Amino acid sequence: MxxxxxxxxxxxxxxxxxxxxxxxxxxxxxxxxxxxxxxxxxxxxxxxxxxxxxxxxxxxxxxxxxxxxxxxxxxxxxxxxxxxxxxxxxxxxxxxxxxxxxxxxxxxxxxxxxxxxxxxxxxxxxxxxxxxxxxxxxxxxEPRVLIANATRLKESGVRIPTPERPWSWAEFRAITERLSGDGRYGVAWPLKDPVSATLNLSLSAGGQLFHRDPDGKVTVRFEAGDEVVPRTVHDQVGEDGSAPGSLLGSGGSDTLPGFFAGKYAMVPLGFSYRQQIVQQAPKGFDWQVLPAPAGAEGLTQGVxxxxxxxxxxxxxxxxxxxxxxxxxxxxxxxxxxxxxxxxxxxxxxxxxxxxxxxxxxxxxxxxxxAHLRPAPAQSVRGYPEWKDKVATPAFQEYYSGAIGLAELRKRLEKDGNLVLARYQR
CATH class of the missing domain: 3.40.190.10 (Periplasmic binding protein-like II)
Incomplete structure (x- = not known):
């Protein structure tokens, strides 16, 4: 019972x-x-x-x-x-x-x-x-955009980009250098998540990084189009002094106090950050949204x-x-x-x-x-592990100047393909 x-x-x-x-x-x-x-x-x-x-x-x-x-x-x-x-x-x-x-x-x-x-x-x-x-x-x-100090750009006399006439990546680099000096920077890159930001923006320059063979196998190839965006960031930080290296590991919100104080003329952020800016910007602060720079593929970017x-x-x-x-x-x-x-x-x-x-x-x-496309890693099995174990530390070290472009390529391709291979057996 x-x-x-x-x-x-x-x-x-x-x-x-x-x-x-x-x-x-x-x-x-x-x-x-x-x-x-x-x-x-x-x-x-x-x-x-x-x-x-x-x-x-x-x-x-x-x-x-x-x-x-x-x-x-x-x-x-x-x-x-x-x-x-x-x-x-x-x-x-x-x-x-x-x-x-x-x-x-x-x-x-x-x-x-x-x-x-x-x-x-x-x-x-x-x-x-x-x-x-x-x-x-x-x-x-949400697209990635440039949130800019409108007053500072107007005073500098630089050409203001529009979706119809965006800056090229080379023009963007030159303008950030022009806007720098006396303890101020042309741009601040908050790259706490450097992988998605880099890969998505790289589509504008023709970067793909992930390539699918006819049999469905995915491999990493770091080609010329993939170099444009990371090299721009690297050179702004390490050569031009137009971007502070201290913010590379920061989140977008971490840049806002310095942006409001006039320390950075522009910050690349997701479109939704406008809400925080509206809520937090000091009275009278004039800001505007600019399209991200364009490359060989125009304004295309991954989302x-x-x-x-x-x-x-x-x-x-x-x-x-x-x-x-x-x-x-x-x-x-x-x-x-x-x-x-x-x-x-x-x-x-x-x-x-x-x-x-x-x-x-x-x-x-x-x-x-209309320019938004699937992110390069969208259908790649093993992407979370590749991102955490290989790509994130590799990009962080490259942007900080600890490794060069050749070592970055080696890690993304050699180490990255070893990770992805386990998911494609």
């Missing part, structure tokens, strides 16, 4: 656990949505949309779970392996490859409505397509859009897809973009007048949207 009672108790506990996920069939379905929104406006918009969904969908309740971008890959891997992954997963497209190939994410090919599939351009869908499957919905993206995916283990994939479709209706996508100060991927949302104003230079960002 004791054994029977214990078994009955275990069964009841199991059923109770299923009921919590809405699996019992006699109550509303519960979906867990793990959001990585972190800016106050963005968090509020996401929570508002969840409340609106719950108010109009009593049979499918969404539970908002606050996540963090810090160590997101490891956090997700732990949740997948422990069977505790949320139903709807917020991440970035360059983090999806290993999870998609590992069977942790659902293929969304047959789950998404035509409205959503057709509204987002093919180039954006390429960032979430692995093999024959689609493993996320790209919905927000890794923010994405929404569904866990393969979710018992409610259709309901989760319906919730994603709701979140990404054009008016809602505009709200998410405004909350995050980023650009939506959807063509209808991108055309919204609210995202094309001269206020806070929204119009500069939307003018760059």
């Amino acid at each position: 004791r054994t029977t009672a214990a078994g009955l108790l275990a069964l009841l506990l199991l059923l109770a656990g299923c009921t919590d996920r809405g699996d019992a069939g006699d109550g509303p379905v519960t979906l867990r949505f793990r959001s990585l929104a972190w800016q106050e406006e963005s968090v509020e918009v996401n929570k508002e949309l969840v409340r609106e969904w719950n108010a109009s969908h009593p049979d499918v309740r969404v539970e908002y779970v606050q996540g963090s971008w810090d160590s997101v890959h490891d956090q997700l891997l732990t949740s997948f392996e422990g069977g505790e992954a949320p139903d709807v997963i917020h991440d970035a497209s360059d983090d999806l490859a290993d999870f998609a190939h590992g069977g942790h994410l659902a293929d969304l090919s047959g789950l998404l409505p035509e409205r959503l599939r057709s509204d987002i351009p093919r180039r954006s869908w390429e960032t979430v397509t692995f093999g024959d499957g689609v493993y996320g919905v790209p919905f927000l993206q 890794s859009p923010q994405t929404l995916s569904i866990a393969e283990d979710s018992p409610h994939k259709e309901e989760a897809a319906a919730f994603i479709d709701f979140l990404l209706r054009p008016p809602n996508m505009v709200r998410l973009a405004l909350g995050d100060w980023m650009l939506p991927t959807g063509t209808r949302a991108l055309a919204d007048p609210a995202l094309r104003t001269t206020k806070d230079d929204w119009a500069v960002g939307t003018a760059l949207a």
Whole structure:
């Protein structure tokens, strides 16, 4: 009798656990949505949309779970392996490859409505397509831009670049040198994450770095186009003295106090940093957004859009897809973009007048949207390990002057290909 009672108790506990996920069939379905929104406006918009969904969908309740971008890959891997992954997963497209190939994410090919599939351009869908499957919905993206001290640029008399007439990388280097002197610098490079910044900007110069053979094998080749951006940064720091080496390991926010104080004329940052500048800039500080320098491929640069995916283990994939479709209706996508100060991927949302104003230079960002392409590492298996163990320390040492360009190439290619080979057997 004791054994029977214990078994009955275990069964009841199991059923109770299923009921919590809405699996019992006699109550509303519960979906867990793990959001990585972190800016106050963005968090509020996401929570508002969840409340609106719950108010109009009593049979499918969404539970908002606050996540963090810090160590997101490891956090997700732990949740997948422990069977505790949320139903709807917020991440970035360059983090999806290993999870998609590992069977942790659902293929969304047959789950998404035509409205959503057709509204987002093919180039954006390429960032979430692995093999024959689609493993996320790209919905927000941001170009890297130059945030400039408008007063200082005007006083210097330099040509102000526009999306129609951007600076070349050589012109950019010459102008930063012209803007330097007397303890001030033409530019400050916050390269706490040097890999994504370098690779994405290098597309403008024709850099690819990752090359896929006909058999699907990916190898690293550091060619002429890949050299332009890192050599520019290296020379600004080590030869021209137009960029401070002390900030190379800093995050974007770390540069803002010096930028506001007039120490740096420009800072290359993600488009969303405008929010912090609006909030923190001293009264009367005049700033503007400039396009990043252009190379042989014009203003082209790589992006890794923010994405929404569904866990393969979710018992409610259709309901989760319906919730994603709701979140990404054009008016809602505009709200998410405004909350995050980023650009939506959807063509209808991108055309919204609210995202094309001269206020806070929204119009500069939307003018760059057509030039955004999948980041070079988008579909490369093993990229997180390659980035952490090989590329990050190699770029950091090169930018600081500890190694030269030949050693940088050797590490990225020789050491990098050894890492990638383990994922392609």
